[in-house]
Amino acid sequence: MTLSLRPYEDADWPDLLALWIETWSLARPDIDFTARTPWLAGLFKDSLAGGARIVVAADAAGPVGFVLFDPARSWLEQIAAHPRAFGTGAAKALLGQAKEACPAGLRLDVNADNGRALAFYRREGFERVGKGRNPLSGLPTLTLEWRPPSSAGLKTRETPPS
Numbered sequence: 001m002t003l004s005l006r007p008y009e010d011a012d013w014p015d016l017l018a019l020w021i022e023t024w025s026l027a028r029p030d031i032d033f034t035a036r037t038p039w040l041a042g043l044f045k046d047s048l049a050g051g052a053r054i055v056v057a058a059d060a061a062g063p064v065g066f067v068l069f070d071p072a073r074s075w076l077e078q079i080a081a082h083p084r085a086f087g088t089g090a091a092k093a094l095l096g097q098a099k100e101a102c103p104a105g106l107r108l109d110v111n112a113d114n115g116r117a118l119a120f121y122r123r124e125g126f127e128r129v130g131k132g133r134n135p136l137s138g139l140p141t142l143t144l145e146w147r148p149p150s151s152a153g154l155k156t157r158e159t160p161p162s
């Protein structure tokens with residue numbers, strides 16, 4: 001698969017929405033993700049207005065995944081790959097874009113029972129630093145952090161200079 005990575009454009013919305021619904025419905029068939037369309041639309045709009053970035057991965061047939069992250073907060077908000085792109089390296093390439101834009105490190109929340117995502121993040125160098133609950137579903141979540149080898153970490157970076 002020849003993959004390209006590029007910034008999000010408004011024209012990507014229908015494809016990204018469709019792949020987000022399809023991949024999340026596979027992971028959690030008990031949740032109606034189509035009903036969350038207004039939530040995702042608001043997240044895209046507000047995140048981009050606030051300075052966050054969306055990178056799209058596409059092959060010859062169109063978008064196969066995206067990552068939404070905020071470098072100012074060192075926060076990864078969303079990453080999703082279409083099921084046909086699972087295991088192809090598309091998600092790893094998208095995560096690489098977020099890491100590159102967040103050189104001090106990166107944090108995220110993941111559902112505690114999302115085995116595939118947890119294995120993916122662990123393989124890509126993330127470690128557990130906290131826990132919480134998903135504000136939409138109420139399900140337990142874990143907060144994970146990636147720190148580049150040369151970084152002292154996000155906690156240290158957040159300490160005000162003396």
Ligand SMILES: CC(C)(COP(=O)(O)OP(=O)(O)OC[C@H]1O[C@@H](n2cnc3c(N)ncnc32)[C@H](O)[C@@H]1OP(=O)(O)O)[C@@H](O)C(=O)NCCC(=O)NCCS
Pocket residue numbers: 023024027079080081082085086087088089090091092108109110111114115116117119120123
């Ligand atoms: C999470 C996601 C982006 C990862 O992309 P991916 O292409 O599936 O990831 P990879 O195939 O590179 O890695 C997945 C790993 O999980 C493993 N895995 C697959 N199913 C698993 C399961 N049920 N439990 C545990 N591990 C599992 C795979 O073997 C692989 O590990 P390996 O490379 O060491 O063999 C993608 O699966 C996705 O979009 N999922 C739905 C949305 C989602 O969960 N997003 C993240 C929310 S925080």
